Amino acid sequence: MAPYFGQCLCGSVRYRVSKEPLTLYACHCTECQRRTGSAFALSLIVRRDDLQLVSGQTTGYSASLADGRTKSGQMCPSCGTRLWGTPAKYPGIVIVQPGTLEQPCHLVPIAHQWLSEAQPWFVPPPGVPAYPRGPADPGEFVRLWQQRKNES
Numbered sequence: 771m772a773p774y775f776g777q778c779l780c781g782s783v784r785y786r787v788s789k790e791p792l793t794l795y796a797c798h799c800t801e802c803q804r805r806t807g808s809a810f811a812l813s814l815i816v817r818r819d820d821l822q823l824v825s826g827q828t829t830g831y832s833a834s835l836a837d838g839r840t841k842s843g844q845m846c847p848s849c850g851t852r853l854w855g856t857p858a859k860y861p862g863i864v865i866v867q868p869g870t871l872e873q874p875c876h877l878v879p880i881a882h883q884w885l886s887e888a889q890p891w892f893v894p895p896p897g898v899p900a901y902p903r904g905p906a907d908p909g910e911f912v913r914l915w916q917q918r919k920n921e922s
Contacts, residue, residue: 772790773789774872777870778851780846783848783853788821792816793815794812795881797810805833814877821864841855842856842858882898
């Protein structure tokens with residue numbers, strides 16, 4: 771339960787998420803694979819107002835993608851840990867990297883998207899929604915998160 775605390779690899783930047791997240795999902799697109807250097811990325815969606823910098827300073831990053839979109843966010847200027855993304859389409863939210871949380875082990879993704887680009891060895895967990903691309907309505911991930919919370 772909130773609050774959740776997180777930090778960069780070197781510990782010079784610390785942050786807090788003061789309220790429960792809106793959702794958590796895994797993305798298997800090749801952009802996320804390239805950005806993380808892994809098979810997929812986890813995205814913890816929180817309201818921008820629920821994220822506070824506790825100590826240190828972040829620096830911005832941005833990357834222009836081939837399709838014209840720009841990915842941007844905040845990272846530690848000392849160790850380069852990407853802490854959260856700032857989606858241009860949704861200014862009221864941030865996408866926290868859950869691996870930077872102190873205790874992320876109890877947060878389980880509600881769904882997996884972009885399985886059309888997933889590594890061939892990845893098998894989604896039984897009963898977890900999986901999408902070849904993404905859901906038609908991005909709000910579906912929020913509804914699935916709420917549904918899971920109501921069931922537990």
